[in-house]
Amino acid sequence: MNKTTTVYQDAIRLLYILVNGSENFKDESNSKVKGIFRGKARLYAMDFWVRYPDYFAFELIKKHEETSDHKFLKLAESIFNNNEPDLRRIPMIRFLFGAYEKLDNTLSILISKGLLRQEGSKKENIHQYDFLIFEDAYDLIDRASKEFHILKWYDDRTKIINEIAGQRGGRALKERQYEQLVYAQTKLGGIIPSIKEDVLIKLEQLMTKI
Template structure:
């Protein structure tokens, strides 16, 4: 399964259900938090080993996985705040490569921000016994969806990483995305992503445009400043 290449932003979606399932499994494996004993006592969750709470959080973390240009630009923002050189180097490693082009999977602008239906991908994971989902709320009003990684899901994720090194990319990027999110919930992540004008101004139903050109120009400016002040 080739996750390393995509088409341009022109045209239809560039990921298949199976590609999305693999990426989401690796994201849930990397982003999940511990499961409580009370949750494990619920029907079907005895084998749960971790949980990601809310679909909004998965969607927003997935946005940075699918859009390396936005991820790099956020790293530049963090660099401007902290002055930590490794952040500038990380952003440079992304923007100096073809990663923003060949690993970019643009998402649709939905009413509540970047969105791409995950139902098909999650259905693949649930039917294989790798992930379980539970709804919180009432029959008339679902407040949130929680996604539980099952023991079989963790085993499959780790096996893929061992046997197919290409998937290590998503493991490393998930760690970087989580470090950037640093405890932010789904709604907070959404607000942060809305600060990007290309994201906020995209018409509803259209794909959110790239920021790679602007991010690369910003990188060069910050590199020049670092040399002057270095």
């Protein structure tokens, strides 16, 4: 798969996910820690929704069906009105546990800049990697969104993705994404294809009812 973004573009995208997907947290050993993002698998799952707006639109539709809140349907409609499935899609490969791309080099940039720290833990033979988020990271994305209007999209999108993800961990989010047959049936090592046509049909059907 040809690389469509630079490591620095990936870094700013991940930083928005990590900051807006974090919860308040205090570290007695470091007063600069402001939050924690729990789980690398959760990071991959949320990154998938950023990189595949059509899949996220489908999730918004499901949220509308669960809550009857039209705001989620309107958000899904705006994704297609802005042609996001074509303009903002960043392909990912399907591996054994779902959409994946090695992000160690990207994360190392954020760590080297003093914006976050990775912490590892082991529970029931399962390794979990959490990220402690420093105050400078929050200040950086706030400033970036104000100074560079193009980045405001990442701020808004990652906030709504975090709302939809809720308290679910990476495993639960991956299982949710696997409910899409196109995703689940993608061969290992293959690029996960778009589902925009199917989602658009379902969206149009629902929009006629409101």
